[in-house]
Amino acid sequence: MLAALGPDADLGHVMWHLDQGPAHVRELAADVVGPQLAAATDIDPLSVETDRPHIATWVWLTRTWPPGGPWGMPRGVARGLPDPAVDLLTEWALRAAKTELDRVRGALNRGALMRITAGQHDGQLAVVLASAWRFDDEKKTVVDGPPPGYEVQLLGPESESERRVVVPTEMMRLARREEMAEAAGFPTTFSDDWHGCVCWAQGLILWHQHHAPEVWAREPAQAYAPAIERLLTVALLDAVRQEGLSEPDGSRVHLAKFSAALEIVGRPHRWERLTATVERLAEAGIIPARALLERIQLAPEKDAADERRAMLELAAAVLTANGLAARVVPPGSTPEQPLAAGTVSPMLADQALAIQKTAAASSIDDGTVSVLVDGTVWFANDSEMTWSKVSLACAECQARTGLTLIASSDPEGAYECGSGHRRRDHRLPASAIRHIYSLRGAHIREDLEIRRS
Numbered sequence: 258m259l260a261a262l263g264p265d266a267d268l269g270h271v272m273w274h275l276d277q278g279p280a281h282v283r284e285l286a287a288d289v290v291g292p293q294l295a296a297a298t299d300i301d302p303l304s305v306e307t308d309r310p311h312i313a314t315w316v317w318l319t320r321t322w323p324p325g326g327p328w329g330m331p332r333g334v335a336r337g338l339p340d341p342a343v344d345l346l347t348e349w350a351l352r353a354a355k356t357e358l359d360r361v362r363g364a365l366n367r368g369a370l371m372r373i374t375a376g377q378h379d380g381q382l383a384v385v386l387a388s389a390w391r392f393d394d395e396k397k398t399v400v401d402g403p404p405p406g407y408e409v410q411l412l413g414p415e416s417e418s419e420r421r422v423v424v425p426t427e428m429m430r431l432a433r434r435e436e437m438a439e440a441a442g443f444p445t446t447f448s449d450d451w452h453g454c455v456c457w458a459q460g461l462i463l464w465h466q467h468h469a470p471e472v473w474a475r476e477p478a479q480a481y482a483p484a485i486e487r488l489l490t491v492a493l494l495d496a497v498r499q500e501g502l503s504e505p506d507g508s509r510v511h512l513a514k515f516s517a518a519l520e521i522v523g524r525p526h527r528w529e530r531l532t533a534t535v536e537r538l539a540e541a542g543i544i545p546a547r548a549l550l551e552r553i554q555l556a557p558e559k560d561a562a563d564e565r566r567a568m569l570e571l572a573a574a575v576l577t578a579n580g581l582a583a584r585v586v587p588p589g590s591t592p593e594q595p596l597a598a599g600t601v602s603p604m605l606a607d608q609a610l611a612i613q614k615t616a617a618a619s620s621i622d623d624g625t626v627s628v629l630v631d632g633t634v635w636f637a638n639d640s641e642m643t644w645s646k647v648s649l650a651c652a653e654c655q656a657r658t659g660l661t662l663i664a665s666s667d668p669e670g671a672y673e674c675g676s677g678h679r680r681r682d683h684r685l686p687a688s689a690i691r692h693i694y695s696l697r698g699a700h701i702r703e704d705l706e707i708r709r710s
C-alpha cells in the first residue's frame with residue numbers, strides 16, 4: 258500500500274486509505290499490480306512475475322486459506338478464517354496504524370480518568386476507551402495535532418449510566434486521582450474517620466479474598482478475618498492522622514497512602530508499636546481501645562505471639578497486594594515510560610474501582626446470571642503472534658445477534674438465541690459471563706468482544 262501511495266505518504270494518509278476498506282485497498286493496488294490482478298483472488302504464482310516484490314506480496318495477500326487447503330499449513334493470523342488477508346486484515350492494519358498514531362501524537366492512555374467540563378455530560382467522570390481521530394477527506398489524511406476527541410465510558414453510581422460516548426478533547430480534563438473513589442461509587446463521607454476506615458478495611462479484605470483465594474483457603478485465615486479487619490482499620494486510621502487527613506465526616510480517608518498504613522502492620526516484630534498506636538488512638542477518644550485490643554490480642558497463651566505474627570503478616574499481605582494493584586500511572590505519561598518503583602505512592606482511592614467491581618461480582622457469585630447482547634458477540638484472540646475475531650452464532654439457526662449469555666452453577670456457560678435454542682459453549686466460561694455482567698449489566702445494546710488468549 259505504501260508503494261501505491263508514494264514516498265510522501267505518512268501515517269495519516271495510510272489510516273485514511275485503510276479506513277476506506279478492503280475494496281479501496283484493492284483499487285489502490287491497481288496502480289502497482291494492474292487492474293486485473295488487483296481484483297483477483299488465488300492468483301496462480303506461475304502466471305505472474307513473482308520476482309517483482311510487489312507482485313509476490315500481492316499474490317500472498319489475495320490467496321484464500323480453505324480448511325485443509327493446498328498451502329499445507331494454517332497461517333499465523335486469523336486462523337480458521339479462509340478469506341484473503343487483504344479482505345480480512347485491512348481493519349487490523351488500521352488498528353495497528355492508529356496505535357502508532359496515538360503514540361506519535363501523544364494521545365491519552367486507555368483507562369485515563371477524565372472529568373467532563375462542558376456539554377450534556379458536564380461534571381461527570383469518564384474513563385478513556387480510545388482516541389477518536391478525525392479524517393480530512395479532502396487531503397485524504399488524519400487532521401493534524403492531538404486527537405480532537407475520545408471515546409469514553411461515563412462512570413456513575415448506577416451501572417445503567419455506564420455508557421460510551423465521544424467527547425471533544427476541549428470539553429474535558431484529566432481527573433485527579435483524588436476523584437477515583439467518587440468515580441467508582443465508593444463512599445467518601447462517613448459518620449467519622451473510624452467508620453470510614455472500617456469501610457475501607459472491609460473493601461481491601463474483600464478484594465484480597467477474591468484475588469488471593471489460596472491465602473484465605475489456608476487455616477486459620479478465615480477465622481482471623483475479624484481481627485484482620487480491626488488491624489487494618491487501626492493502620493488506616495493512624496495513616497489518616499499521620500498524614501493530616503482527619504475530618505469530622507471522614508471525607509479524606511480515601512487519600513491515605515498504602516505505604517503509611519503499612520508502617521503499622523508491615524513490621525511483624527513490632528506488635529508493641531501497634532499496641533501503642535491503639536492506645537494513643539484510644540486516649541484521643543477515637544476508638545474503643547479495650548474492645549479492639551481484646552479482638553486482636555488473643556488470650557495470653559504461649560502460642561499468642563505466633564498468632565499475632567500470623568495476623569500481622571496477613572494484614573500486611575492484604576495492604577501490600579491492594580497497594581501493588583493500585584499502582585497509578587501519572588497523568589500524561591506514556592506506556593513507553595514505565596513507572597520507577599515508588600514514583601507515585603498509591604492511595605486508597607486508586608484501588609476504589611477494583612474494590613467496587615469485586616463487590617459487584619461477588620454479590621452475584623451464586624445463582625444464574627444472564628446478559629442479553631443486542632449486537633454481535635465476538636471472540637477476539639489477540640496475542641503478539643496471532644489475531645483472529647470470530648462471532649458467536651446459534652448452532653441451530655445461525656442467529657448472530659440478540660443472543661443471551663447464561664452463567665449458571667456449571668463452569669461452562671451457555672447461550673440462548675431469540676428463537677429459544679440453547680447451547681453450552683466452551684468459549685463462554687461462566688466466570689467470564691459473570692464478569693461481563695458485573696461490569697456492564699444484564700443488557701448490552703452494542704457488540705460485545707470477549708478476549709481469549
Ligand SMILES: [Zn+2]
Pocket residue numbers: 651652653654655656674675676677678
Ligand atoms: Zn437459534
